[in-house]
Amino acid sequence: MSNCCTPDGSCHAPAGTTTVYQVDGIGSAHCEGVVADAVGALDGITAVTVAAGTGLVAVTTAGEPGGDLDALITRTVEAAGYDVVRRLPA
16 A cells, blocks of 8 residues: 555545636647746645646645735746746636
């Protein structure tokens, strides 16, 4: 039994909040990796999923990404060479 499973065998994901950003310029698997590595290295980030076809970047954080973390994610994506278009509504 892994640490995500309860004694009855059911599993659950750790609590967190996922925020989705629309990002321009993600056109390949390489670009996906660049963005995922850059954002995933930030403190407070528990998961990052990047989709080249849509430019959607889903970022999971331990809590709500307040203004400071949201701005840091945006700066990090832009420093990696991509343009954050907007944060999608929840």
